[in-house]
Amino acid sequence: MVSFRKIFQNILNFVYPPVCPLCNAPVSEHGVLCADCWTAVNWIDGPKCSCCGYPFIAGYDFDKDTLCPICASGKNELDWIRSACVYDDASKQIMLPFKHCGKIKYARFMANAMIWALRDIDTHNIDVVMPVPLAWRRLFHRGYNQASLLARPIAHAMGVGIDYDSVHRKYRQDMGHKTSAQRAKNIRGVFTVKNPDKIRGKHILLVDDVMTSGATFSELHRVLMQAGAASVSGVSFCRVVRAL
Numbered sequence: 628m629v630s631f632r633k634i635f636q637n638i639l640n641f642v643y644p645p646v647c648p649l650c651n652a653p654v655s656e657h658g659v660l661c662a663d664c665w666t667a668v669n670w671i672d673g674p675k676c677s678c679c680g681y682p683f684i685a686g687y688d689f690d691k692d693t694l695c696p697i698c699a700s701g702k703n704e705l706d707w708i709r710s711a712c713v714y715d716d717a718s719k720q721i722m723l724p725f726k727h728c729g730k731i732k733y734a735r736f737m738a739n740a741m742i743w744a745l746r747d748i749d750t751h752n753i754d755v756v757m758p759v760p761l762a763w764r765r766l767f768h769r770g771y772n773q774a775s776l777l778a779r780p781i782a783h784a785m786g787v788g789i790d791y792d793s794v795h796r797k798y799r800q801d802m803g804h805k806t807s808a809q810r811a812k813n814i815r816g817v818f819t820v821k822n823p824d825k826i827r828g829k830h831i832l833l834v835d836d837v838m839t840s841g842a843t844f845s846e847l848h849r850v851l852m853q854a855g856a857a858s859v860s861g862v863s864f865c866r867v868v869r870a871l
């Protein structure tokens with residue numbers, strides 16, 4: 628029997644034929660990249676740190692429980708982190724227009740890639756998805772919080788709600804190309820939990836577009852745990868990968 632959903636999908640595909648959101652080449656379904664654009668991106672699909680998802684050099688036979696030096700030394704406090712791809716020239720062509728030039732149509736395939744990045748994680752205990760908050764001043768200028776656009780399809784796929792407003796973020800100057808230590812110092816104290824009742828006892832999944840040094844996730848982890856969260860984990864579309 629043909630489902631209503633299938634009929635609707637066929638009509639949608641007829642009116643709006645699915646195209647690659649990056650280059651407009653025809654594709655099989657909405658929300659996917661064409662083969663050329665897909666292969667240009669450095670997806671994290673090889674061995675990685677079982678905790679923070681840091682990609683190891685391919686070709687080595689790592690145990691699935693292997694930790695990177697950061698996680699092995701206990702410096703990463705989040706339950707786990709996953710990212711779909713490496714931040715490089717290819718993913719920059721996605722990230723920068725998405726973040727700064729209103730290319731919000733990219734959100735769908737980016738979120739799909741992030742859901743794919745969680746394939747080795749048991750997400751059943753996640754209670755709520757939280758986009759990394761944006762300061763009001765930045766939200767006003769940009770018109771949207773890019774992390775919220777990614778959080779929606781992820782929360783939908785998990786069947787959980789989204790928390791947009793329990794945490795407030797103060798405006799601070801852009802972090803630019805500062806070191807990890809400077810980033811950590813700059814982000815310290817920018818987040819305030821406004822509604823601890825919504826945080827207490829919750830397993831929270833943070834969502835962001837890019838993870839640079841991990842300082843934003845760490846600081847959110849700190850304030851959320853202080854407010855009584857049960858656990859905090861994170862997922863980003865891409866991540867900066869530096870030699871450890």
Ligand SMILES: [Zn+2]
Nearest residue numbers: 647650661664
């Ligand atoms: Zn393409």
Ligand SMILES: [Zn+2]
Nearest residue numbers: 676679695698
């Ligand atoms: Zn790690």
